[in-house]
Amino acid sequence: MYNFNYHCPSSLQEAESLYAKSEDPMFLAGGHTLLPTMKQRLNAPTDLIDLAGLTELAGISREGDVLQIGAYTRHADVAASELVQAAIPALAKLARGIGDTQVRNRGTIGGSVANNDPAADYPAALLGLGATVVTTKRAVPADEFFVDMFETVLEEGEIITAVTFPVKGDAEYIKFANPASRYATVGVFINRHNDGVRVAITGAASSVFRCSEYEAALSSSFAESALNGITLRTDNFNEDLHASVDYRAHLCAVIAKRVIASMV
Ligand SMILES: Cc1cc2nc3c(=O)[nH]c(=O)nc-3n(C[C@H](O)[C@H](O)[C@H](O)COP(=O)(O)OP(=O)(O)OC[C@H]3O[C@@H](n4cnc5c(N)ncnc54)[C@H](O)[C@@H]3O)c2cc1C
Incomplete structure (x- = not known):
């Protein structure tokens, strides 16, 4: 670690004003992402503004x-x-x-x-x-x-x-968790309601995304078989030591089908 100023404001207004006055500030919440990145020098704020006091x-x-x-x-x-x-x-x-x-x-x-x-x-x-x-x-x-x-x-x-x-309809979330951190290698959240079906996928790509292909298929037929034959675009999919692009694409269908099975 290196030196930084620590502030613990007691109101939102004070937090905003401290932020405006500081050279290179960051807000601190639970610290479970920010503090490890500071230890690794991936972040080096001059001022940490702790939100813990803002009831x-x-x-x-x-x-x-x-x-x-x-x-x-x-x-x-x-x-x-x-x-x-x-x-x-x-x-x-x-x-x-x-x-x-x-x-x-x-x-x-x-x-x-x-x-x-x-x-x-x-x-x-x-x-x-x-x-x-x-x-x-x-x-x-x-x-x-x-x-x-x-x-x-x-x-x-x-x-x-x-x-x-x-609060509408029913929903389910299942992830294929990294065994060490529990972060999602792929996680699928499905919400079914009167207006249709929303499907969000995390872990697979560079950012969470709504899967329009799955949404369209499930809006016509809410069944595992509705996903058969759908190929997802994978140009922004993640590849790392835990899973290849192809494996993540495969997991999207497998996990989505598990979610559907648990909702029908
Ligand atoms: C070992 C380990 C395992 C984990 N496993 C998982 C997992 O399985 N799934 C998962 O989803 N996450 C996982 N996490 C991440 C965890 O959920 C973190 O708590 C979360 O990502 C960051 O929340 P935090 O409150 O700790 O934020 P901090 O680390 O304090 O802040 C993170 C970032 O958000 C900003 N920030 C914080 N609060 C606000 C706010 N109110 N407004 C604006 N900016 C804000 C900060 O400035 C900083 O940039 C894991 C973390 C660790 C260390």
């Missing part, structure tokens, strides 16, 4: 058919929430499958969404469910939020305050 960023509530999860809500709290379990059980299950106990007790939904790791779980739920990312400046539909690997539409100094999820 307005934590918590889960439901109003009608909208479930709201504060940005500083930890994965363990989403997993354990009776509100989430009742409204969108697939979301609670997804949170329960993130990393290990330590990661779930520190990591936050806002940090995960802001980071947009191509293998992260929450982005699949946001896209699959048609969620909205609420920030200090605006409300962004998930369809417009994730840009590319570790890139979102967030601007300098913009803080995610909450994520809102529409």
Whole structure:
């Protein structure tokens, strides 16, 4: 590690003003991505602005058919929430499958969404469910939020305050997890509702994406066989020591079929 200034503001306004005054600042949430990257010198902020003191960023509530999860809500709290379990059980299950106990007790939904790791779980739920990312400046539909690997539409100094999820239809998420980190080698989130079917895939490509080929097929026939013969475009698929492009493409169909099988 190297020297940096640590701040712990007690209001959003103070956090924004500290950010504006600092030379090369970053917001800190659970630290489970940011601190390891600082240790590796992949990030070297002059100032860390810890969001831990902003009580307005934590918590889960439901109003009608909208479930709201504060940005500083930890994965363990989403997993354990009776509100989430009742409204969108697939979301609670997804949170329960993130990393290990330590990661779930520190990591936050806002940090995960802001980071947009191509293998992260929450982005699949946001896209699959048609969620909205609420920030200090605006409300962004998930369809417009994730840009590319570790890139979102967030601007300098913009803080995610909450994520809102529409509660509609039924949903399921299954991932083929990396055995060490539990990140998704491929994870598929499917939401079926009166207006159609949404399918989001994480882990496979440089960023989470909606799979229009699967959505079209499942909207006409919600059955595993509907995916037979569909070949996905793989030009931006990831290849690493864990899985080749072809293997990830194969996993997309296998995992999607498992999700469908668990929903019919
Ligand atoms: C061993 C290990 C295993 C893991 N396994 C998984 C897994 O299986 N699935 C998975 O999805 N993730 C996994 N993770 C990642 C984990 O979920 C992290 O918690 C998450 O990616 C980042 O959340 P955080 O709260 O720790 O954010 P931080 O590390 O504190 O911040 C991450 C980034 O987001 C920014 N940020 C944070 N909060 C906000 C906000 N409210 N507004 C704007 N910007 C913000 C920060 O400035 C930083 O750039 C794993 C991590 C580790 C260390």
